[in-house]
Amino acid sequence: MKELRDPAALRRLLKDIGEKVRLIGRSPRLMEVCGTHTMALFKHGLTPLLADAGVEMVSGPGCPVCITPNGIHEAAISILTGTEGAILAAFGDMTRVPTRKGSLQTAVPARDARLRIVYSPEEALDEARRDPARPIVFFGAGFETTIPAIAYTVKRAAAEGLRNFSVLPALWLVPPALRAVLEAGEVAVDGFIYPGHVSAVIGSRPYEFVARDFGIPGAIAGFEPGDILLAVRSVLDQAVEGKPRVALEYSRAIGPGGNTVALALMAEIFEPFDAVWRGLGMIPASGLRLRKEFAGFDAAPRFGVDAATSARDLAGCRCGEVLRGTIRPKDCRLFGTKCLPDSPLGPCMVSYEGACLIHFKYGPERRSPS
Amino acid sequence: MCLAVPAKITRIDETGLGTASYLGSEVKANFTLVPQARRGDWVIIHAGFAISVMDAKEARETLRLFRELAAASSDEGA
Numbered sequence: 001m002k003e004l005r006d007p008a009a010l011r012r013l014l015k016d017i018g019e020k021v022r023l024i025g026r027s028p029r030l031m032e033v034c035g036t037h038t039m040a041l042f043k044h045g046l047t048p049l050l051a052d053a054g055v056e057m058v059s060g061p062g063c064p065v066c067i068t069p070n071g072i073h074e075a076a077i078s079i080l081t082g083t084e085g086a087i088l089a090a091f092g093d094m095t096r097v098p099t100r101k102g103s104l105q106t107a108v109p110a111r112d113a114r115l116r117i118v119y120s121p122e123e124a125l126d127e128a129r130r131d132p133a134r135p136i137v138f139f140g141a142g143f144e145t146t147i148p149a150i151a152y153t154v155k156r157a158a159a160e161g162l163r164n165f166s167v168l169p170a171l172w173l174v175p176p177a178l179r180a181v182l183e184a185g186e187v188a189v190d191g192f193i194y195p196g197h198v199s200a201v202i203g204s205r206p207y208e209f210v211a212r213d214f215g216i217p218g219a220i221a222g223f224e225p226g227d228i229l230l231a232v233r234s235v236l237d238q239a240v241e242g243k244p245r246v247a248l249e250y251s252r253a254i255g256p257g258g259n260t261v262a263l264a265l266m267a268e269i270f271e272p273f274d275a276v277w278r279g280l281g282m283i284p285a286s287g288l289r290l291r292k293e294f295a296g297f298d299a300a301p302r303f304g305v306d307a308a309t310s311a312r313d314l315a316g317c318r319c320g321e322v323l324r325g326t327i328r329p330k331d332c333r334l335f336g337t338k339c340l341p342d343s344p345l346g347p348c349m350v351s352y353e354g355a356c357l358i359h360f361k362y363g364p365e366r367r368s369p370s
Numbered sequence: 371m372c373l374a375v376p377a378k379i380t381r382i383d384e385t386g387l388g389t390a391s392y393l394g395s396e397v398k399a400n401f402t403l404v405p406q407a408r409r410g411d412w413v414i415i416h417a418g419f420a421i422s423v424m425d426a427k428e429a430r431e432t433l434r435l436f437r438e439l440a441a442a443s444s445d446e447g448a
Contacts, residue, residue: 001429001432001433003432003433003436003437003440004432004436006436006439006440008439008440008441008443008444009436009437009439009440009443011443012439012440012442012443012446013439015443034372035372036372036373062372064372091417119417119418120400120417120418120419121417121418122400122418122419123418142372142417143372145372145374145416145417145421146372146416146417148403148419148421149400149403149416149417149418149419152400152402152403152419195372196372197372197373197374197414197416197421198372200374200414200421200422201421226436226439230435251425251428251431251432252424252425252428252429252431252432253376253414253422253424253425254422255425259403259404259421259422261402261403261404261405262403262421265403352373353372353373
């Protein structure tokens with residue numbers, strides 16, 4: 001879809017956006033909830049263009065690697081170092097998060113145990129099928145986009161009687177986190193750019209409370225430059241008209257009702273609980289855990305690790321504040337000096353959706369390592 | 371981690387497993403979350419699972435809108 005990167009079309013949208021900012025009479029601040037949007041904004045150079053048009057973009061808590069507290073990362077490391085013969089399967093970014101016990105990549109596995117980086121949770125399930133005597137633990141982290149795939153593996157493991165398979169869950173729900181950000185009120189937000197692929201699963205309705213209860217406009221966006229600018233223009237339109245709603249600006253990929261098959265599967269396997277997020281603290285009904293019928297697939301009790309215990313971050317890391325939007329990466333004295341992409345001191349410098357890594361790679365505040 | 375790509379379904383079996391074509395390469399994919407999908411449909415794939423079927427009519431509508439935006443921009447010499 002090269003049309004969505006056409007400079008002439010993008011210039012036209014930026015001009016419209018500038019005009020709407022003038023009608024609003026001040027510079028609005030919009031939060032892009034999703035880390036993949038943050039990356040797209042920086043990679044395509046949209047952040048400074050939007051700033052010139054009078055729109056300030058601020059990143060939200062949309063990076064699952066980052067918002068997973070260190071207690072859960074340390075539990076994964078304990079399983080790998082303490083379980084003979086185990087395979088711990090994880091998405092690549094999850095294996096590099098630094099904790100006081102090192103990271104999954106630096107930890108020394110127990111005898112005959114190993115770490116395996118996977119692209120799909122199904123690869124972990126295949127390992128369990130191949131070697132029924134070996135414990136296979138999938139470090140299942142993600143938002144609503146990823147949760148149905150993880151739910152699928154649990155359902156299949158139950159149906160096939162794969163007792164060697166288990167999941168260490170780090171599953172997060174976006175709408176309760178948005179409510180928490182708004183109720184905390186630390187960062188004034190004039191509008192939201194809602195995540196595209198989370199919305200492919202949940203649809204647009206779960207965000208309606210933002211417009212209804214807080215009077216804040218928003219739009220669901222795709223990931224091409226044109227998609228994002230179209231969504232920004234829609235949010236400003238709503239602000240000018242004083243009619244906040246949830247606009248769907250990614251209708252080629254998602255519908256208002258989301259994916260009902262995926263939602264039903266999630267609800268069958270998991271149930272919400274009050275989860276603790278890095279930076280944001282406890283948020284009611286914002287995490288998912290295995291339902292009682294599937295609790296036997298929870299890796300934490302099976303291997304005697306406590307993922308709920310809090311663990312301290314590495315000294316000086318301010319990732320939690322970056323996630324809340326109360327500081328920018330450059331405000332952390334470790335950023336670009338001691339904390340670098342190949343020697344990160346916190347998850348925001350690890351994940352490709354992490355604000356610190358994105359600012360370091362693409363941002364104006366990039367510092368050269370000495 | 372919510373990175374996902376559009377891909378075209380090239381094979382789909384009765385259990386909902388198959389392959390899709392993405393930027394010229396064939397990848398394994400699980401289509402059980404989109405039971406309405408058929409061979410030849412475009413889907414959004416995340417972590418090996420198709421999570422939505424793309425709507426060709428809406429896609430054409432978006433392209434039309436962007437061609438209009440580009441034309442309007444050129445007319446103004448912006």
